[in-house]
Amino acid sequence: xxxxxxxxxxxxxxxxxxxxxxxxxxxxxxxxxxxxxxxxxxxxxxxxxxxxxxxxxxxxxxxxxxxxxxxxxxxxxxxxxxxxxxxxxxxxxxxxxxxxxxxxxxxxxxxxxxxxxxxxxxxxxxxxxxxxxx
Numbered sequence: 001x002x003x004x005x006x007x008x009x010x011x012x013x014x015x016x017x018x019x020x021x022x023x024x025x026x027x028x029x030x031x032x033x034x035x036x037x038x039x040x041x042x043x044x045x046x047x048x049x050x051x052x053x054x055x056x057x058x059x060x061x062x063x064x065x066x067x068x069x070x071x072x073x074x075x076x077x078x079x080x081x082x083x084x085x086x087x088x089x090x091x092x093x094x095x096x097x098x099x100x101x102x103x104x105x106x107x108x109x110x111x112x113x114x115x116x117x118x119x120x121x122x123x124x125x126x127x128x129x130x131x132x133x134x
Contacts, residue, residue, distance in 0.1 A: 035125045092131040106126075
């Protein structure tokens with residue numbers, strides 16, 4: 001990974017495929033855990049299910065409209081979650097074997113805003129627990 005890729009969360013690291021999202025939530029092989037106010041749903045995929053150009057971890061961030069009616073607040077929470085993942089993604093990406101991938105969906109559960117340090121601590125907790133399960 002080059003220096004610029006280590007600093008950014010690239011398009012390839014985000015889940016965009018409807019099929020992949022459906023498999024994550026309806027496939028039956030996914031697992032989940034919570035560190036309130038975040039919940040992660042993750043799925044481990046062997047090499048035959050992914051293409052070679054994709055990174056070994058991909059994420060999706062969801063903040064329901066039920067939690068925050070205003071898009072400004074939803075976007076703030078999504079920025080906090082993405083930044084917390086970007087800072088701590090090495091904890092999980094180094095544990096994934098070559099030719100395999102982990103797809104994770106981070107879902108916000110609370111209807112109040114949290115400080116960025118709290119969000120990052122919860123994210124670090126979740127990422128460490130996911131990496132232990134791999």
